[in-house]
Amino acid sequence: MQVENLKNKIPAPFYKIIDIDEGWYQIVVDCDKELTAINPSYNITQIKEKFGGLRYYIKPVGANSDQTNDMYKVIARYEKIASKTCEATGLPGVLMKSVGGWYKTLNPEYAASKKHYARYKVVKNLPSEDEWWDANK
Numbered sequence: 651m652q653v654e655n656l657k658n659k660i661p662a663p664f665y666k667i668i669d670i671d672e673g674w675y676q677i678v679v680d681c682d683k684e685l686t687a688i689n690p691s692y693n694i695t696q697i698k699e700k701f702g703g704l705r706y707y708i709k710p711v712g713a714n715s716d717q718t719n720d721m722y723k724v725i726a727r728y729e730k731i732a733s734k735t736c737e738a739t740g741l742p743g744v745l746m747k748s749v750g751g752w753y754k755t756l757n758p759e760y761a762a763s764k765k766h767y768a769r770y771k772v773v774k775n776l777p778s779e780d781e782w783w784d785a786n787k
Contacts, residue, residue: 652679659694661709669698673740674732681706681728688720689713702745702753704732736760738767746770 653675657666659682670678678697685692691711698705706725710718736743736757743755749769761767 656682656694656697659692660696661693664695669696670704671699671737673735673737673743674699674704676740677704677728677732677735678706681724684724684728685721688717688724692721699737699754702733702737702747702755704729738764745773747773 653668656668656678660666668678682694685708689710689712692713693709693711694707695709696705696707706729708721708725710721713721733745733755734743735741735755737755739757739760741757741760743757745753746756746758746761746767747753747770748767753773754767754770756767756770758772761770
């Protein structure tokens, strides 16, 4: 599996974990391909979901400032793609929030059909950065 291969780019002391659901697997694989084309030696320090968004953290190895900037632009583009992609299915998705305050990007029809996501509701107004932090302390 291509996502499993990404773990080889995670050096010690970082945990060799890709902490996302299957719906985002192709997104991170495609992101890695573009990053590798810019800097074949780059390291991944973490790939995870946080507040319903993709977080792809890297350490450029031997990259100049232009390459590093290009890499962060690639990451921003793929994080934006993930923000509109269901984490579970890869279908179009939106930010949703559980009764308990957990955020996930999900396809609303899929969420409604699954017991563990059935109580998630579409977030109509995105919280400010301060509200994110206050709600998730």
